[in-house]
Amino acid sequence: MDEERFNMALRKFLKEVGVTSQREIEKVVRDGKTDGQVLRVKMTLTSPDAPLDHVVEGAIPIA
Incomplete structure (x- = not known):
């Protein structure tokens, strides 16, 4: 592998x-499609070619 x-x-x-x-x-924040003062987010990284299942969760203040 290089x-x-x-x-x-x-x-x-x-x-x-x-x-x-x-x-x-x-875009979702600008368009007003959120509820409350914080946007909870979750990113999932997977691969069909490897045993990869990584999740990152967080909260982004929007007010």
């Missing part, structure tokens, strides 16, 4: 996830 190539591909994927996720969160 570590440098793998690392670059992984970073590219994570950047895409981060940028697109931020856009979706901003």
Whole structure:
């Protein structure tokens, strides 16, 4: 395995996830489709090619 190539591909994927996720969160908040002062979020990372099931949960203050 080429570590440098793998690392670059992984970073590219994570950047895409981060940028697109931020856009979706901003859109739902901007459109007023949230309830309350905090937006609870959950991100699940899975792979059909490996035993990968990673969950990250958090809360984003919106007020």
